[in-house]
Amino acid sequence: MGRPRTFDEERAVESAAELFARHGYEGTSVDDLVTAIGVHRGSLYKVFGSKRGLYLTALRRHLDRHVLPLAGRVAAAPDPVRALTAAADAYDSGPAAGLLLLAQAETAHRDPEVAALTAEGFGALEEAIAAVLAASDGPAAEAGPDLARALTAAVLGLRLRSRTADAAAGPGAARALAACLAPPPADRPTGE
Template sequence: MGRPRGFDEDEVVRAAVTLFGRQSFAGTSVDDLVSHLGVHRGSLYKTFGSKRGLYLAALRQHVDRDVTVAAEVFAAANDVDEAVRRITVAGPDLGLLLLALVERAPVDPEVAAETTRALARLRDARAELDRALGLLLRTRATGPAPEFVGE
């Protein structure tokens, strides 16, 4: 009989969402994952198969949780600017989705499928999604616009 898992898989995947969302897939090494997540290398490989396996699990969880919350924020907002302001100030952080769209979706069909699912979920909530994503990308790169600060 195998030894029981010494970590909560959901918590590890959630922490991976944050790490990949800050550093990207390419910018995150297995050593980064091991040290940040507190999981032994062997356990990481046994549970997720590879760095990519963990990345896909993190992206799926991100779409199911964070993107769903963002879609609710978009749907409840009066306009795109208000939606982006709410997301920027209070979250959820969509960093993993934004990075996945530009880094991995063009070269990985499974990532492309997940980002397509995420965009469909967001587009159902807000028709002006392209403008909203552009504003979120700009905010991520430069910080909140002055009118967002302190609101």
């Protein structure tokens, strides 16, 4: 009979996700992980196989717990304005906020498993926005997947920008973008 694990695997993955989100895969050493998690290097390797194994586990868990549920909330929004506002306000939220974006930028181009996970997350958001657009009135409904792709890219760009110097840019800019999609009020001429 083996010795019982001496650490909380759930907490270990959460701590690792936070580190990877802050410093990236390359910027996070095994020593950083061991220190943050509070386990011996051997325990980390025994449970996750490698730093990459822990990274993939953290990324998958972040996707399942934060990104995909957000895509579900975006898809349930009653209109494009609220969908984009919800996406910009909360996209990639949680303690590991930014992990998906950083994974895409840093490692997806050379790691097919990371590429598949990031594609799943970004694809879910794109599909959610496309569903809301399709159910809306006006030109947004007719634009289809191309507009959904463009809006998803805009939301992701705003999210990336909010990670840097302009933290307040994301939600306000997303609301302004979303307002452009709103049909004009009934009492306002449409320009005809």
